[in-house]
Amino acid sequence: MVDGFTPASGLAAPALAPAVQIYTLLNDILSPEAQLKLLKFFQRLRMICAETDELVRTSNEGAQKDFLTSYQRMKSLILNIRNEILTDIQILNQNVLPSCIDLPNISSCIYSVNLCNRLSTFLVVRPPPSLSPLVAELIIATADFQQDLSLWNISPIKGEVDAKELFDAHIFLWILDKHRHLLGQCKLDKAKWSGVRTEYGTTHFVDYMHTELKGMLDEFEVIISRWPIYSSPLENVIADVEKAIIEALDRHYDDVLSPLKDNLTNKTLGLKYVQKLSRQSISTYSVPNELGILLNSMKRTLDVLWPHIESQLMSRSSCIRDGYATGEHLNDVSALLRTKLRTYRLAIVEKLYENTRVCNKTKLKNIIQRSKAEKSVVQSRMKPLEVLLREMIDHLHTVVDPTVFVELCREFWDRLGQDVLHILEDKKEEYKGLRVAVSNLDDIFASEMQRLRRNSLKERDLSPPGSMEEVHSMLKDVNVQAPLGVKMWELGLSIDKDFAEYPKYKLEAQIMKMIVNTIREGDT
Template sequence: MPCSRSLVLCGSVAETVAYDLVLEVALKVQHFQQRHLLLHGEWKWLLEEFAIYYGVSDSYTKLRYLSYVMDVATPTADCPTLVHDLLYPVVMKGRTKSTLSHQENRILGEVEDQIEQILALAFENYKALDESLASGILDVFQPAKGCAAPALQPAVKLYTLLHDILSPEAQTKLCKHFQVAAKKRSKRHLADTDKYVNNTGEGNLLDHVTMSTAYQKMRTLCLNISNEVSTDIEIYNQNILPSFVDLPNLSSSIYSVELCNRIREFLIACPPSGPSQHVAELVTATADFQRDLVSWNINPIKGGVDAKELFHLYIVVWIQDRRLALLETCKLDKVKWSGVRTEHSTTPFVDEMYDRLKETLNDYEVIISRWPEYSFALENAFADVEKPIVEALDRQYSDVLAPLKENLAPKKFGFKYVQKLTKRTVCPYAVPDEVGILLNSLKRMLDILGPKIETQFKSWGSCIPNARNQVPGECLSEVTVMLRAKFKNYLQAIVEKLVENTRLQNATKMKKILQDSKESVGESNVRNRMQPLKEQLTSTMNHLHAIFESHVFIAICRGYWDRIGQDVLKFLENRKENKAWYKGSTIAVSVLDDTFASQMQQLLGNALQEKDIEPPRSMMEVRSMLCKDAQIHKNTHVLLLKNDNCKYVVIVVTIL
């Protein structure tokens, strides 16, 4: 043993140098390298015996071996596990006895720096660790997975060995590693959208396909960032990390702020012109991300994603732009299809406008389903549009409405008005087809088109917990009231015109017929006198049926019926003391009721309801008046029966 004795004579340094030489040979022989870190077999035994025989401390053997391990260290499970096993007795010995030699302390200081580097590498890439790769880290960026990497737990264990984990400094340092990891991954995600925000001001120049692609990229970004936070929650729930490392809150505070800034920059560079599909998808993704953070109990983040704040100004502008566009369509030069009627006997303009309003409702569904308070602004815009729709109809049909508006204006019996009456022609008024289209359109707006929209707004409004200054649907209800009044006025004007037609000739003038009925002998004479009026009523109702849809037709006919009844009532009220006209009036009333009821039944068939042919109020009052003398109220009945063809048959029975 001459060589051995000479090493001993050289002191401890010589012993460690000799051990280093043997260790180096053993490492070379056993092909020591990344992912092949353990010594085994004869060489392991030889090193242990050499150290014992020559008095090389256990701390030195572990530290020297550790120095070689750190030269090839990777952030894989085997490496931090081995480092921890080698370092644990050394650290424990140094902490308890402080007996490490100067040489051992030097090596420990060197490897500690290397260990800190490999730990930082592991923590700052904790979602990119891969045991199957030699380097332990993915070369290609991939979506996060919910399972913690195998190297993470031993890395945390090793970090705890090296640091006083209860000290604020050690805790802050570890948290910063994970924050760096979040920033790195956030930067990689944001890189896919960099090109859209770096060309500020050119967004308006992008074609539709490119713009759609850009918004899809932003939507994907939201989903990816959401996946990052979700993955952090899964990793955190595996209880691998120290309790002070609140990984979801640490990472989301970075992800949310970065995402918010990117969305804001993107919207400035590529401003959305409206809630189109790709824009709506981004709004949805942004709102869903914000909602998910809340549902995951993530702490509020200053400067983080606030979907409503990000899109608020754009939504306000969208609603205003849509309002202006719809108002532009209502202009006189934009109104089309004058005189043309749809299958509903209405003007296509109304259906077209309400189709646009319905389309707008569909477009804003994604916005208002999340923030119902925007329904008020949209409702105001709709109300502003519905009024011009009616005004546009008035302008479109102004020529045919002119005669009706004469009846709507309050009459001032001055010299000019009397002069106008004397010059009036005796031509009967025939309701133009255009008036039919107009009233049918107004009725469709009142009964079908308007209520559908109003119902939708009320449904949205029911989701608003504390609506302060406005009741959902209130603005549209005001428009409905205005529209109903206009419809009623036009209907009354038409009725007045039709009643005026009956007064153009003595043969059809109700007052004249009733006056002559006093002199008539027998029921047949009265009926003969009523025949011209009956024919005129029948002809008028046939014409009305040809141009008005059923509900409007019924309303006009009943108004017509009621208005003639008012004339009869007035005639009788002026002759209360003279019952000579009552018998003839009773027959005339029966003819009127039968004419209106039977003709409406003939024209509408099964579409007619029983209430539609019940005598109107004025006729009931006439009956009541006549009843006092002839008991007509009790003895005159309007029967509505069905025949074999399932059609109603009107029978007016008068018992004198």
């Protein structure tokens, strides 16, 4: 016999086999009493646990002073018990003991129940304040011990080690603390604001907060990799924090968002809104640099930062049938951010569109109405508008991210296309003048974007947006519907106009008048 505790070697001692043979000769090995007495020789529980006895005493006044040492010692206890059971398995495989004694199952029951009680008491006496590396190591050791028992085909019993159950309450407290901490970081007085742009033209606050979110997921990786059910509360935390980030951005950039508020609430220019604009002082709107930082930050969040967080969280759940983190809350936040960004862009576009209506010489409808369908006249009258548009596009390129720049340009292009559609609704307008104006608008936006962004543009970026496509389609239909190939509308001729100066088309004009008069008589 050796005094004191020595780690299990995994092999039976040379003297064990003859000692067991002598014991079986002196005792009836088939009797429960003899088996129990023999097993006691293999139990080293008291020696193994002796070093951790003081750690589970509730009266220990220095419980919180030696946090580092105590968690290391509890981890060592788990590893020692694991080695003891593994040694028992090795002894059983060497056929040293009688076949009626299943040493691993018997000893592991005693070890596991005792270890579970000891861990439970330890976590009450010395609760882990956070998911620190030491605590993570203890969780890993406990979970691995539980898994090893299953792999070794040790029969489960009531009261044995259950790592998830032991740490469950603490895990939820850690998640709650992290939730409060991250929300606190989004308060204006605590947020990491900086007047200097990052290399992406964004605010440091956005990158800092998403680094914090990524750090949280890295920290809890040891948890969700073993128990994916905790990915669900973590998803809720991420969704709440992302909403807080959006709200913090709105509050911080309120000064540059205030001029857009009328446009945010007036998506269509009603009579009251037009009257309000007419009473305001005549001045053009220029997108401030701070607003560019806001748009860039929101765009980077949507395209880069948020997808990384989402994929990191969902990577575990995607491998599990009916994963716990459904991603529903993340999708809601993504939709909210996308909608808010688009709303801001459209409000900016409306402001830029208002710039074209400040002076009569830049109003598209005035340009077309006074041009008398002459191409040279239309092009000449388009010059002031062209200069204004190119200046606004150039300025946009200096304040916003390239992708935001393209989106704003195309939405601005589309907004002017809507103006053209309204003009097309007036049957008295000159279609030839419209064609020239539309062609000029297409050229202005396409050429400016291509000049500023060069090869980074895709083919779809330079194609006309939805409203302009509709304009082209309507003008094409008008061209096809001209009677007998005579493009009456292209010549700018109305039904009620005197055709005496156009003798070549006198017959066609008379026929059209007869048709219209017949329709009018039918209506009356």
